[in-house]
Amino acid sequence: MPIDITSDRPVFKQIADHYRDEITRGVLRAGAALPSESQMVKTFGVSGGTVRRALDLLRAEGLVVTEHGRGTRVRERGAVVRLASQRLTRANRAAGLGGFAADMRALGLDYKQEVLYLGNVPAPAEVSERLDVSAEAPVFARRRRMWGGGVPMQLADSYYPLDLVEGTPIVEEDAGPGGSYARLEERGHRLASFREELQARMPTEDEKKSLRLLPGVPVVSLIRTAIDTGGRAVEVFVSIVAADKHVFQYDFSAD
Amino acid sequence: MPIDITSDRPVFKQIADHYRDEITRGVLRAGAALPSESQMVKTFGVSGGTVRRALDLLRAEGLVVTEHGRGTRVRERGAVVRLASQRLTRANRAAGLGGFAADMRALGLDYKQEVLYLGNVPAPAEVSERLDVSAEAPVFARRRRMWGGGVPMQLADSYYPLDLVEGTPIVEEDAGPGGSYARLEERGHRLASFREELQARMPTEDEKKSLRLLPGVPVVSLIRTAIDTGGRAVEVFVSIVAADKHVFQYDFSAD
DNA sequence: GAGTGGTCTAGACCACGAC
DNA sequence: TCGTGGTCTAGACCACTCG
Numbered sequence A, B: 001m002p003i004d005i006t007s008d009r010p011v012f013k014q015i016a017d018h019y020r021d022e023i024t025r026g027v028l029r030a031g032a033a034l035p036s037e038s039q040m041v042k043t044f045g046v047s048g049g050t051v052r053r054a055l056d057l058l059r060a061e062g063l064v065v066t067e068h069g070r071g072t073r074v075r076e077r078g079a080v081v082r083l084a085s086q087r088l089t090r091a092n093r094a095a096g097l098g099g100f101a102a103d104m105r106a107l108g109l110d111y112k113q114e115v116l117y118l119g120n121v122p123a124p125a126e127v128s129e130r131l132d133v134s135a136e137a138p139v140f141a142r143r144r145r146m147w148g149g150g151v152p153m154q155l156a157d158s159y160y161p162l163d164l165v166e167g168t169p170i171v172e173e174d175a176g177p178g179g180s181y182a183r184l185e186e187r188g189h190r191l192a193s194f195r196e197e198l199q200a201r202m203p204t205e206d207e208k209k210s211l212r213l214l215p216g217v218p219v220v221s222l223i224r225t226a227i228d229t230g231g232r233a234v235e236v237f238v239s240i241v242a243a244d245k246h247v248f249q250y251d252f253s254a255d
Numbered sequence C: 001g002a003g004t005g006g007t008c009t010a011g012a013c014c015a016c017g018a019c
Numbered sequence D: 001t002c003g004t005g006g007t008c009t010a011g012a013c014c015a016c017t018c019g
Helices: A011-025 A037-044 A048-060 A090-094 A099-106 A179-186 A205-210 B011-025 B037-044 B048-060 B090-094 B099-106 B179-186 B205-210
Strands: A064-067 A071-074 A081-084 A111-122 A138-148 A151-160 A191-201 A219-228 A233-242 A246-253 B064-067 B071-074 B081-084 B111-122 B138-148 B151-160 B191-201 B219-228 B233-242 B246-253
Touching: A011 A037, A011 A048, A037 A048, A048 A064, A048 B048, A081 A099, A090 A179, A099 A111, A099 A138, A099 A151, A151 A205, A179 A191, A179 A219, A179 A233, A191 B219, A219 A246, A219 B191, A246 B246, B011 B037, B011 B048, B037 B048, B048 B064, B081 B099, B090 B179, B099 B111, B099 B138, B099 B151, B151 B205, B179 B191, B179 B219, B179 B233, B219 B246
Parallel strands: A081 A246, B081 B246
Antiparallel strands: A064 A071, A111 A138, A138 A151, A151 A233, A191 A219, A191 B246, A219 A233, A246 B191, B064 B071, B111 B138, B138 B151, B151 B233, B191 B219, B219 B233
16 A cells, blocks of 8 residues: 655556565465455556556466456465475386376375377487487487376476387387386386486476466476486486476485 | 467467567577567557567566666576585585585686575474474574675575584584585584475565576575484575576486 | 456656667 | 667456356
8 A cells, every 4th residue: 555656666566565465474365365456556546557567477476366357366376296206216116106196196186197199209409418319319209298186287208219119018108007117127128227307497388388387387397317227328208397286305315 | 570460369479479489499599689669569560568568478488688778688598507416425525615616616607605694593484394393493594695606596594403503613604614514424413315305486576686586587495404314304404596597406216 | 237357559758778 | 869678647448257
């Protein structure tokens, strides 16, 4: 309500500050409705466009969500899946399900895997750099979208050297029990280690649509390289993860 | 230039699409100037407000940066620091510098640590949950802002149980060679393992200012818990990292 | 139909940067 | 000084939700 017109802080930012403050202080709790835009126009004595810009800010920060015709509410935070590095240990892999399915089941969420593409593709740069192939060389790709609790959680693309997957169920819709890692080990490529590389950024338009991301939600690009006991990279896994639904956890030795 | 007025896609989004496309296709490279707003008004035949909203979108996506009086340019990506879990192994710690300083030096960036606060504070929830203390119990806090290459890279807060730091240089500005981990080990708390938990989100206003983040840049909240050989949590490290300047890397066994 | 958000205009005035 | 972006207004019209 103050809105200091003499301040050099723009009015729309002051309005955003006001509600940001109420949200972080807990005056407005998750799910609570903000006043309507026309109401704000009256209370603050500004034009509609100015109110709108204030709300644009709060949306971009991920603090509120707006539904056309219904109003603006404080964003509710959903369940967060914890992706621990232990999910990939041999013991857990032997339990049967792939890492993702196990995580979902642990949270009591129903799980679905949607295959988007299966086939050879020229290796993208981030793949050829890690897999032992030359740039643009053909590799086998498994592209899928992973669902948990009825919402898309991540886009997951796996890439394999051709010679490792030919004639295995990895090239099929269902890679079989234990997933593709089990198939690779059966073929004599015992896994020795993983490297995971993470970077957060804002999503592209396509990612936003495909993962049904709200405004103000970043993604984490996770690239996992699986190395066998011979030191060969046998899979590069590239995934785009909805940041508001995941925490990553790594435990490692201090020695 | 098309701008399909009959389309149900809003004009400002179509304009954003147009430039997003040119940027991702490489027609507009990093550092290249976009036309001025008034120029866009002419080319697209729309009002200034509409052009402005299109640019707001691109800024929020982190694709362009605008400087008042100078124009709008395609965002240039700076150097990215790779934070590998190996930076915390005993061998690397023994090398002398704390993890952050070593990372910066490896990139040839000058390094600075700015102490923001030193003293006891009531333990925040994320700290008391991990350190073995009750909620709000006093703990010793070291809050600092880490700089690399002349820009702020991360906000780093370390929290310690009081009995572990009393009378040690950890409570001083300079924690001494090898940093606070070396001091803890000298005191008989040999480090056994670390747990790191990462989550990405959009920054708060304060974080945005303090880290000088451009619009459309997320942060990664990294919480590291250091465990000694007795299984006791001896430090909780809470940091806010500028996502556009960092990649996180973890290597771990498949067994 | 009443109320809500979503888009767009035309124009005013201010603030910053470079020549 | 000129061109650039930054803020704000007043009002029009459209689209969605709910009773």
